[in-house]
Amino acid sequence: MIIKFFLLVISFIILLVLVSFFEKFSADPELYFLTFGTVLGQVLFPIWFFQGIEKMKYITIINIVTKFLFTIAIFIFVKQASDYYLVPLLTSLGAILAGGYSLYLIYKKFNVKFSVQKFNIVTSHLKGGVHLFLTSALSNLLTSSGTIILSFVSNNTIVGYYSASEKLFRAIVGLFTPITQALYPISCTKVNQENLAKPYIKKIFTIIGGIALILSLIVALLSKSIVNLIYGIEFINYSYVLAVMMIWLFFGVINNIIGIQYLTAMRKDKVYTYSFMAAASATVLLNIVLIPHFMIDGILFSMIFGEILLTLSMLGLIFRLKL
Known part of the structure; x- marks a missing residue:
């Protein structure tokens, strides 16, 4: 405290x-x-x-x-x-x-x-918690950097359209938060037992990853109806933002399973932190370069690229270090 x-x-x-x-x-x-x-x-x-x-x-x-x-x-x-x-x-x-x-x-x-x-x-x-803290701090900085840069290079209307979609995105992400929080203590026990670690991770990867994939597809397909229902017809032209964000959602859930439920739970949080720092650096750099030219689309590309890079980085290190 x-x-x-x-x-x-x-x-x-x-x-x-x-x-x-x-x-x-x-x-x-x-x-x-x-x-x-x-x-x-x-x-x-x-x-x-x-x-x-x-x-x-x-x-x-x-x-x-x-x-x-x-x-x-x-x-x-x-x-x-x-x-x-x-x-x-x-x-x-x-x-x-x-x-x-x-x-x-x-x-x-x-x-x-x-x-x-x-x-x-x-x-x-x-x-002892510095690596996990850095990851959490970088995550918050990462998700807010796009909006901050967008606010400096565009007007309040464009920022408002993006923020509206992001709020819906955060609400959907929030559905997974209680699940991942509840799983973490269990993961800490399971992944530190050699005979249980891989079957356990494969199981939650299949179940939670499957739920994330299905939910992402449903929201993407119904994005126009969802945006119209919540924000009205004037936001309909930006409904694609919510649809594209579902790719971000899917890889975000996958990265939680790999990074938190597996690497951090087995006390290999350094691997997660280093992977996250590399992905975060690339994402912020892309935000700086792309947002002035492509506005909202620049944020979407940067964030999705960063999430996929994080996935590949962690998997690469897991196989390389035989974790």
Whole structure:
């Protein structure tokens, strides 16, 4: 928790710099500060504990209940355009409530006591998780880099069309998050047993990869109807963005199986990190080169190229190192 709060402070300082010195962010600083509350909620939420004791149902129940309640609150309290600030405020309050209640739950129900740790213990854990942290940080930077670059070389309308499709994409990706989170503790046990590792990975690769493939095809085929239903006819010309993003989704799920459920679970996270850094570097470079010329299409090509490169890099290292 101390490490998470330390990173929270660093993140808040970065946000302060952005809203203070960059015109794109200084136009509406209150919106960014209110949204930042969701980061605090994520810091408070002890997902690590529920994963460790393999009680992921608490993650699902708490998140669903709080998100449902505060989504209803948004519909109740947001009456006009000037109430837009209530959306990030209520969303942040929901995340903070979920995190706070979770801490109370593990203290009361599981008798977990909190205490300040010694500096050497904190640094030891920080060093131990550096590869996974780098991968996670690079992943967030990677997914946001396209939108950031697009905002500098195009207008708000184009950014809005892309962001709308990306929100739908993130919602679909979110369907796999509880599954992969629930699998990780199991993966840590299975892949470290030589006779179980490969059959287990093949099994989840077939099942989850198959689900991802089928879902991707369905969404791609129905992308026009989905976009029209949610955003209206004016967004229909950009429905292809959601369809193409399904390639990104499929390889993203495959990379989670290989990188997290296999490599990281068997404590070969360095292999995953190095592969990810190579793919991320190539993706950001392509974003810088392609987006000014091809706008949204440049992002799509770069992200899909990066995901496929990550898949090939990890598989290449797995076979080369005989993992």
